Amino acid sequence: MFGGEWRLAARFRSWPISAYLLVLALATSIPITACAGFLAYHFVAESSQSRKVEYEDRLRLMRNATELRVANIIEDLQILALSPLLAAGRFDEFRSHAVDTVKLIGGVAIALYEPDGQQLVNTRLDPGTPLPKRTAFDAERRAIETGRPQVSGLQQAVVDGQPIVTIAVPVRIAGQIRYALNVGLSPRYLSTLMDDYVSGGLVGSIIDQQGILLARRPLLDGDDLIGQPTIPAVRSHVGQVSAWWIKAISRSGVATYTSLLRSDQSGWTVNLALPREAIDGPLHRFLAEFSDLERYVSGLQNGVVSPTIGRIAEVNRMKQVLHLVGGELASALRQQRDLLDEINHRVKNTLGTVQSIARLSRSSASDVDHYVAAFEGRILALSEAYNLLTENNWVGADVRAIVERTLAPYAGPDRLTISGPSLLLPPKLTLALSATIQELSTNAAKYGAFSTPSGKLEIAWTGQESGIVRLIWIERDGPLVRKPTRRGFGTKMITRMFGAETGWSVNLDFDPDGLRCTMQFGVEADDEKDVRLTG
Incomplete structure (x- = not known):
């Protein structure tokens, strides 16, 4: 080793724990910031914008519905105003038609006014009852003066003083405006x-x-x-x-x-x-969670403290991993460099996976609620796979443990047939298989065997001396299966993930009797490669 290199290595060996933790903070802050920006942009730009558009459309539709109802009422009044009974002065007979019309409209009453405000007909008063004269009847007066329908603001009914609005139309007899006909509508x-x-x-x-x-x-x-x-x-x-x-x-x-x-x-x-x-909540929550994570990472240089638990499961998982590794660094100096490199690698790998899940979930979601539910489900599945690996010190996880834990929320043992030898998969395959089983289970719950009480699932795998594993997923006794017309997130993810490595393959058979999926992969795969759902 040359002198300069020896001195550099010696300098690294002499660093205190705080300096290594500072390196950890710097190594993880950049990808965390990038992921925070990515998620905040996509979540807010998509979900918040969709909510804004939906809100604006609702307001326009509400305004249009109000105008349409007013237009219909005006049309009903104009038809009633054409009654020949008015020209003949037969107001008692006209009143019966007005009663039918006010019931049809759903209003409070229909009244007929002379230009001076004297009522000639009021459907709320019994026939023969003296009718009042009104002084405040602006909408009716404007209808007579302009010859056009008029709509009032809030006013009091002449009979009992209850709050109403009125819609008035002019009544023409022999080509001249003689009366105003109105209907009162309640606030309810x-x-x-x-x-x-x-x-x-x-x-x-x-x-x-x-x-x-x-x-x-x-x-x-x-x-x-x-x-x-x-x-x-x-x-x-x-x-x-x-x-x-x-x-x-x-x-x-x-x-x-x-x-x-x-x-x-x-x-x-x-x-x-x-x-x-x-509108603002999703942005604030995402930025607050990731800002808190950045603060925690930056603070590690001053000592290891327990992290605060937030609302995003993946952020909590990264905090817990950082806390665990920080504690190990504080008690065991010999493996500091290796642990720092490993945690940096895993954090960046996890962030890349989360970014890909967010992007591909959005491309296959039909609306914001569907996107959020799908995104959360996949993040939880990823977190569960990390739990398996953490329990086994990141050596790997057994195929049976992956299958049983991922399927647990979807079906009990009476609907499952699981068989295969004990096989320890490395971390990369653990994450890949867990994500795949999660997508197949979600599909089965929506459209396949788990969507009906009678549906059943068989999963079996075999291992060869060459290190090749063959796993088969067979659904039975569910609804009739039809081949989808488009490729959703699950299909894209499974085919891309198992088509990216030499010796790996996947086949999805949409058999009418039940979906069949056959996967083949090698347990000797290099786990140092990033596990990403490329899209």
């Missing part, structure tokens, strides 16, 4: 227009031209809020054509994003709010 009626669009923590409201609440979903303290001004953050935008993603605080104290659209037809404003947590 308006609230039902939002039922199909306000769910899952959302708050919807309809607001009149003056910023007064006409309707709300869900109801808060009954109907007490009806007739009150909407919250200031929304009221300042009433009258605008649209306003998006306004930061507000709800009446119950929840931080929200709220948006509104104005209806040109009625002049009302339709408003929809959702908790900011629904």
